[in-house]
Amino acid sequence: MNYLIIGACAAGVSAVKEILKNRKENDQISIFTDENYPFYYRPRLIECLSGEVDVEDIIINDQQWFENNNIDLHLNEKIIEVDGKNKFIKSDNGKYKFDKLLLANGSHCFIPPFFGVELENIFTLRTAADVKVINKAAENAKKAVVVGGGLLGLEIAYNFAKAGLDTTVLEVAPYLLPMQLDKKGGDLLEQKLRANNVKVITDASTKGFEGKQNVEKVILKDREIEADLVLISTGIRSNTSLIEHLDLEINIGVKVNSKMQTSNPDIYAAGDVAEYKGEICGIWPPALAQGRVAGTIMSGGEAEFDGYVPSHKLKVAGINVVSLGELNKEGEYEEEIIVDNDTYVKLIKNNGEKIGVLIVGQYSDQNQILADIKR
Structure with a gap:
């Protein structure tokens, strides 16, 4: 079996790791990226802007890892064509046949129609x-x-x-x-x-x-x-231009089922390029989960992606932010607001029962309130 993966990102590499578990003797695994770095922790790129972290510090699997696992890693190689009917992909460097293909080629930043965007800096x-x-x-x-x-x-x-x-x-x-x-x-x-x-x-x-x-x-x-x-920083759009000529269902991304299969049974998609139930995940944890499902199914296993519930706890510039439950519930409900100079807590209650909470800052009873709402 010849497995090709476009994109050495969270979805692509997590798929590869699942394929490795089911790999047979003659199976070949190739992964392509137009970047100069192998698999790195993309969410921490922001920290590199402060100068406290270097890109080299956030690499998860280096080139040696790919070599040790007998995976063909193609750095700086942009895929320019996908042929679903004849089952090959092309780059500037060559043509590669596949039995199973995973699209994990991510997304690009959306830029609104501002004037002057061609200026430097x-x-x-x-x-x-x-x-x-x-x-x-x-x-x-x-x-x-x-x-x-x-x-x-x-x-x-x-x-x-x-x-x-x-x-x-x-x-x-x-x-x-x-x-x-x-x-x-x-x-x-x-x-x-x-x-x-x-x-x-x-x-x-x-x-x-x-x-x-x-x-x-x-x-x-x-x-x-x-x-x-x-x-x-005004959002993302899926990288679908590579596959728009294919006979695949595409909306805001390429449509997939719970097994991460597109409308072509030998082509899969995961991560920011994949649209599941009308949504693009756009963040790291579901991209990993989708990649794991795709890799498992591609290599003959059983798995399903059942969606992703965003975390209710966030760190925003080091500041604790919590948003959980029914915060904009219509009808009769009570609000309890606890405010001091450094913390804001808003509890939503229905007949005395806690159904939602919003917290900005540190709050000592946070874990207890979250447990009450989840229960």
Whole structure:
């Protein structure tokens, strides 16, 4: 059996590790990435922006691991064609036949239609190569602006501030993390970020960027902000362009079933490129889980992906944030709010029973409340 995997990421490598368990004597495993690094812990790339961590420190499986397991690792090799009917893929370096193919080629950063994005020192962060370029630009920068105040954007801003940059984060919503928090919680989080030298502008409608060669200003609907380094963090889109000509069902990603199979029984997909029940996972834990399922099924085992419940506990720039249960329940319910200068706790109750909680900051009774709600 000839297994080909496009993408040496969480989904791709976790699939390979499952295939290894069921590997037969003549089975061949090849994995392709257009990056210069083997498997690394992508969520920690943000920490590399502060200078406290190097990319080499976050490599999980180095080239020696792939060699020891008799896996053909193709670094710096971009796949340019997939032929599902004749079962081969092509790169600039060659043509490779497959019996089973896994698409784990991830996603790219979405950039809204801002004007001026072609100016220098405007970046997105997705790969180790991105970090190297951003850090080089940051050496001569003073004012950084992060467009997008989601979890990733806030972490990026926090690490820029730790690196000594005058940092501002722009959030289009009226307060931070509206999917996880209410306004009081979002306002407290903003206050805590400001204490960590991160400026926050909410209701920030970014229009574009101005400058001669390098970016010099970020243009909002109602103001301008000086910047000599900009990072755009406004979501992701699946990398489906490689397979759009194939007879596969594609929506926001390539559609898969619970076994990570596409509409072609010999082609699988996992991670950010895969759409399961109308959703793209977009984060590390479900990508690992999907990869494990794909690798198991591809190599003759039994497994199913049954979805993923996002963690209710987050660390946002080192700040404890908890969001669990029914926070926007309609109808009759009670709210109990416990506030001090450093912590905000909102309990949602129905007939005295705890059904939801929101916490920003440290709270001594947190574990007990979470246990009560889960019960």
